[in-house]
Amino acid sequence: MDLLLLLGALVLGTVSAAPPNFVLVFADDLGFGDLGCYGHPSSLTPNLDRMAAGGLRFTDFYCTSASCSPSRASLLTGRYQTRTGVYPGVFFPSSIGGLPLNETTIAEVLKTRGYSTAAMGKWHLGFGTNGTFLPVRQGFDHFLGIPYSHDQGPCDNMTCFYPDGKCFGTCDQDTVVVPLMKDDIITEQPISFIDLEKSYSDFGVNFIKSSVKKQQPFFLYYPAHHTHYPQYAGRGAAGRSLRGPFGDSLLELDDTIGRLIETLRENGVLNNTLVFFTADNGPQLSLMSRGGNSGPLKCGKGTTYEGGMRMPSIAYWPGTIRPGVTHELASTLDLLPTFARLAGAKLPDVFLDGVDMTELLTNRGKSKREVMMFYPIHPNKIHGLFAIRLGKYKAHYYTEGNGRSGSTPDHNCSISLQFHHPPLLFDLEADVSENYPLNVTERPDLQDVLEQIKKVKLQFEASMVFGESQIEKGKDPNLEPCCRPQCSPKPQCCHC
Numbered sequence: 001m002d003l004l005l006l007l008g009a010l011v012l013g014t015v016s017a018a019p020p021n022f023v024l025v026f027a028d029d030l031g032f033g034d035l036g037c038y039g040h041p042s043s044l045t046p047n048l049d050r051m052a053a054g055g056l057r058f059t060d061f062y063c064t065s066a067s068c069s070p071s072r073a074s075l076l077t078g079r080y081q082t083r084t085g086v087y088p089g090v091f092f093p094s095s096i097g098g099l100p101l102n103e104t105t106i107a108e109v110l111k112t113r114g115y116s117t118a119a120m121g122k123w124h125l126g127f128g129t130n131g132t133f134l135p136v137r138q139g140f141d142h143f144l145g146i147p148y149s150h151d152q153g154p155c156d157n158m159t160c161f162y163p164d165g166k167c168f169g170t171c172d173q174d175t176v177v178v179p180l181m182k183d184d185i186i187t188e189q190p191i192s193f194i195d196l197e198k199s200y201s202d203f204g205v206n207f208i209k210s211s212v213k214k215q216q217p218f219f220l221y222y223p224a225h226h227t228h229y230p231q232y233a234g235r236g237a238a239g240r241s242l243r244g245p246f247g248d249s250l251l252e253l254d255d256t257i258g259r260l261i262e263t264l265r266e267n268g269v270l271n272n273t274l275v276f277f278t279a280d281n282g283p284q285l286s287l288m289s290r291g292g293n294s295g296p297l298k299c300g301k302g303t304t305y306e307g308g309m310r311m312p313s314i315a316y317w318p319g320t321i322r323p324g325v326t327h328e329l330a331s332t333l334d335l336l337p338t339f340a341r342l343a344g345a346k347l348p349d350v351f352l353d354g355v356d357m358t359e360l361l362t363n364r365g366k367s368k369r370e371v372m373m374f375y376p377i378h379p380n381k382i383h384g385l386f387a388i389r390l391g392k393y394k395a396h397y398y399t400e401g402n403g404r405s406g407s408t409p410d411h412n413c414s415i416s417l418q419f420h421h422p423p424l425l426f427d428l429e430a431d432v433s434e435n436y437p438l439n440v441t442e443r444p445d446l447q448d449v450l451e452q453i454k455k456v457k458l459q460f461e462a463s464m465v466f467g468e469s470q471i472e473k474g475k476d477p478n479l480e481p482c483c484r485p486q487c488s489p490k491p492q493c494c495h496c
């Protein structure tokens with residue numbers, strides 16, 4: 001054991017023989033109110049509920065963007081998307097850019113400590129010329145998955161085990177059908193969604209087993225396609241939940257989580273593995289009863305209201321994390337520094353926005369995080385931050401609805417950009433639904449709060465150097481992944 005690791009172990013109060021393993025599950029478009037353990041009455045999530053009962057459940061955990069690619073970039077780098085250039089919006093199959101290769105991912109941090117690393121599922125941090133931006137170029141030894149969202153290709157004929165044999169909804173047209181990749185090779189195009197979850201689950205199980213056999217610490221990153229639109233499920237889950245396709249998709253994800261935890265147990269590493277579950281952004285409410293649910297939170301995907309960015313989140317590590325619920329502030333940004341600390345790895349030499357939350361996990365200490373910044377899905381230097389949470393207060397400088405959160409009774413989820421001066425101020429402990437702005441004129445004490453928030457905002461924005469936008473680098477249809485690279489006419493010929 002080297003000195004760094006020994007010090008880490010002493011500080012933690014546990015001297016473990018080996019650095020811990022990490023399993024990180026990132027659900028897609030999942031709401032704060034969607035899991036059984038977060039109060040949903042008809043979702044079926046027995047494995048996640050058991051994880052919550054035996055682990056630490058967060059009530060105040062945030063992602064950094066109400067949209068896929070930027071949220072993923074922050075999770076893997078510990079940096080706001082504005083720094084890494086993963087804005088505005090998301091990557092497309094033909095995008096020229098990707099998460100810059102000089103950014104340091106959690107996988108790259110852990111590689112320095114001899115970890116074996118794998119990603120399975122939805123990448124969505126770029127593909128690029130000859131797969132320049134795939135996980136295997138960003139610190140992952142292995143990858144099985146789709147390089148982007150599964151609705152980013154014609155999928156209207158996707159088969160599910162529903163009475164009409166069809167999944168619900170249509171997807172992007174005029175692009176290649178969705179490919180499945182093993183490392184950087186296309187193995188299927190189009191993909192079979194019915195068998196997909198089983199492939200991931202098998203891949204994850206095999207990866208855990210082979211890492212244990214080699215006595216290598218491991219990091220498994222599973223950004224799931226579930227529960228993103230169009231929801232699908234294979235044989236084991238279709239029709240089994242009470243909630244229809246959304247519930248089935250969630251149940252299939254829950255099954256995989258159960259199988260991964262069972263594999264950890266069977267291989268004797270459950271008590272040396274941190275399993276962390278959270279999601280990339282809030283639910284797509286525009287799907288109405290077929291979308292996810294924000295529970296008590298306002299609006300969903302695409303907005304900087306709580307429903308877009310406060311996420312269900314569970315940390316599970318039997319023997320090390322005491323079961324309970326925490327109301328401390330935490331974020332996806334904090335996972336990189338926390339994993340680094342637990343693994344005894346050095347932090348990358350960059351401006352990090354994340355803070356180490358080891359104390360919070362292992363000793364139920366205070367969070368080092370006091371503020372959370374809210375950028376819109378199309379951030380720019382002129383508007384800057386849309387909102388800031390400081391302690392229990394949240395100030396909105398701008399609010400903007402989004403089509404993905406449309407169709408809800410609250411019209412503020414879909415209206416256009418509004419500037420608020422003074423900012424709309426909410427007490428999130430008293431009014432988590434952001435329904436009742438505080439009247440600052442009547443409460444002089446709140447002037448101080450606003451002053452403090454303003455100071456934090458100025459300080460933070462002075463530190464923010466916007467990275468060159470990777471998404472505005474544009475698209476080139478020739479870059480779309482194709483199993484027969486030289487074929488024509490594209491995209492139809494990319495079919496194997």
Ligand SMILES: *[C@@H]1O[C@H](CO)[C@@H](O)[C@H](O)[C@H]1NC(C)=O
Pocket residue numbers: 100102103104350
């Ligand atoms: C990566 O390279 C770009 C372009 O040279 C540079 O602007 C950026 O600061 C670099 N990022 C990091 C994290 O080093």
Ligand SMILES: *[C@@H]1O[C@H](CO)[C@@H](O)[C@H](O)[C@H]1NC(C)=O
Pocket residue numbers: 129130
């Ligand atoms: C991409 O790969 C193909 C086939 O290996 C090669 O011919 C081509 O030069 C590569 N393109 C770039 C930009 O590296």
Ligand SMILES: *[C@@H]1O[C@H](CO)[C@@H](O)[C@H](O)[C@H]1NC(C)=O
Pocket residue numbers: 154155156157
């Ligand atoms: C879907 O099915 C329709 C009708 O069967 C067919 O015309 C269309 O080409 C199919 N689309 C794809 C992407 O396979």
Ligand SMILES: *[C@@H]1O[C@H](CO)[C@@H](O)[C@H](O)[C@H]1NC(C)=O
Pocket residue numbers: 016017268271272319
């Ligand atoms: C984990 O459990 C095994 C037995 O299953 C035990 O030998 C080992 O000491 C435990 N490790 C820790 C860190 O508690």
Ligand SMILES: *[C@@H]1O[C@H](CO)[C@@H](O)[C@H](O)[C@H]1NC(C)=O
Pocket residue numbers: 399412415424434435436437
């Ligand atoms: C909702 O929208 C109205 C304008 O239509 C605005 O006056 C009000 O402050 C908004 N409420 C919230 C909570 O954003």
Ligand SMILES: *[C@@H]1O[C@H](CO)[C@@H](O)[C@H](O)[C@H]1NC(C)=O
Pocket residue numbers: 439440441442
């Ligand atoms: C805030 O309180 C003041 C003083 O009671 C009142 O005049 C004003 O109308 C209130 N503002 C709002 C937006 O309710």
